[in-house]
Amino acid sequence: MKRFKTNTFAFFVSCGLLAFSVNSAYSTGFNNGISGKKTVVLNNKVSDNQIKFYSKAPAEDIEGAANGIDGSFIIDPSNVEATTGTFTVAIKSMKSGIEMRDKHMQGPEWLGADKNPDIKYVVTKIIDVQTVSSDKGKAVVKGIAVGNFFLNGVAKEIKAPVTITYVPESDATRKKADGDFVMVQTEFKVVLKDFNIAGKKGMVGSKVGDTIDIKANLYGATK
Amino acid sequence: MNWKIIGIISFVTAMAIAGWWIADGAQIYSKDQRKETVKVKDEIFGTETETIKYVDDFQLGLLPHAAPMIGALVLLGAFSFLKARRRDTIM
Numbered sequence: 181m182k183r184f185k186t187n188t189f190a191f192f193v194s195c196g197l198l199a200f201s202v203n204s205a206y207s208t209g210f211n212n213g214i215s216g217k218k219t220v221v222l223n224n225k226v227s228d229n230q231i232k233f234y235s236k237a238p239a240e241d242i243e244g245a246a247n248g249i250d251g252s253f254i255i256d257p258s259n260v261e262a263t264t265g266t267f268t269v270a271i272k273s274m275k276s277g278i279e280m281r282d283k284h285m286q287g288p289e290w291l292g293a294d295k296n297p298d299i300k301y302v303v304t305k306i307i308d309v310q311t312v313s314s315d316k317g318k319a320v321v322k323g324i325a326v327g328n329f330f331l332n333g334v335a336k337e338i339k340a341p342v343t344i345t346y347v348p349e350s351d352a353t354r355k356k357a358d359g360d361f362v363m364v365q366t367e368f369k370v371v372l373k374d375f376n377i378a379g380k381k382g383m384v385g386s387k388v389g390d391t392i393d394i395k396a397n398l399y400g401a402t403k
Numbered sequence: 404m405n406w407k408i409i410g411i412i413s414f415v416t417a418m419a420i421a422g423w424w425i426a427d428g429a430q431i432y433s434k435d436q437r438k439e440t441v442k443v444k445d446e447i448f449g450t451e452t453e454t455i456k457y458v459d460d461f462q463l464g465l466l467p468h469a470a471p472m473i474g475a476l477v478l479l480g481a482f483s484f485l486k487a488r489r490r491d492t493i494m
Contacts (some may be wrong), residue, residue, distance in 0.1 A: 230455065
């Protein structure tokens with residue numbers, strides 16, 4: 181009986197050690213001495229959250245920006261892979277310099293803002309995380325965010341390369357907002373046909389690019 | 404009616420519109436807003452990023468404004484000169 185108890189104890193200890201080692205082997209952090217899950221909420225006081233979009237087509241190049249960005253994510257500075265979060269962009273905040281074009285862009289043939297007013301990206305994990313730098317608490321990691329992109333009522337998995345910069349709270353940060361600061365920078369492409377966006381007949385490919393390039397600078401602070 | 408004066412005014416106006424179009428960046432489409440790029444240097448993150456802002460400012464483009472206006476004025480100018488020439492010939 182005693183031997184059985186000893187073996188059971190040894191088994192559970194081994195399992196625990198194995199789980200710990202597996203977790204350690206697959207977790208990459210900022211190496212800034214901060215650990216534990218933090219909820220980061222996007223905050224324009226940290227800096228202006230903005231998403232830019234670019235369309236290249238034979239007839240014209242379109243450049244625009246959106247400022248109606250909301251979102252939050254949970255990040256563990258010692259295990260960036262486990263990051264999860266949701267980001268939304270209000271379609272009606274997207275501007276391209278021509279009011280009429282913006283209205284068409286929001287219409288049912290394009291982004292369908294009446295039915296789906298927001299574009300959403302739900303991040304489920306970050307893979308291929310690499311620590312770029314870590315100095316006096318401020319640290320930068322790179323990785324690939326994996327998540328579902330919701331546009332025009334269609335969800336599709338998109339992988340987006342991200343650079344995440346973590347700055348612990350200091351006198352300098354407190355002048356802007358409370359909490360640790362986090363900046364997320366990303367660039368990725370959205371293929372319009374993947375989201376059933378056909379536009380007016382013949383426009384995609386001639387006046388609007390098949391693929392839209394997205395660049396985002398997102399800023400938040402921990403709660 | 405002094406067709407010659409109408410012709411001259413039409414051509415001058417067409418040239419003025421073309422000049423305005425060039426001055427506004429010779430764009431294909433008219434724009435209601437002007438893009439302003441603001442460079443933001445962030446001391447905390449140590450980065451310099453560009454933020455785009457759109458401010459209300461009409462910029463004349465070929466479509467739907469400059470091209471039809473210039474076209475109509477050139478046609479009117481040509482018609483006026485033809486009329487003036489015909490009248491000179493008759494007189």
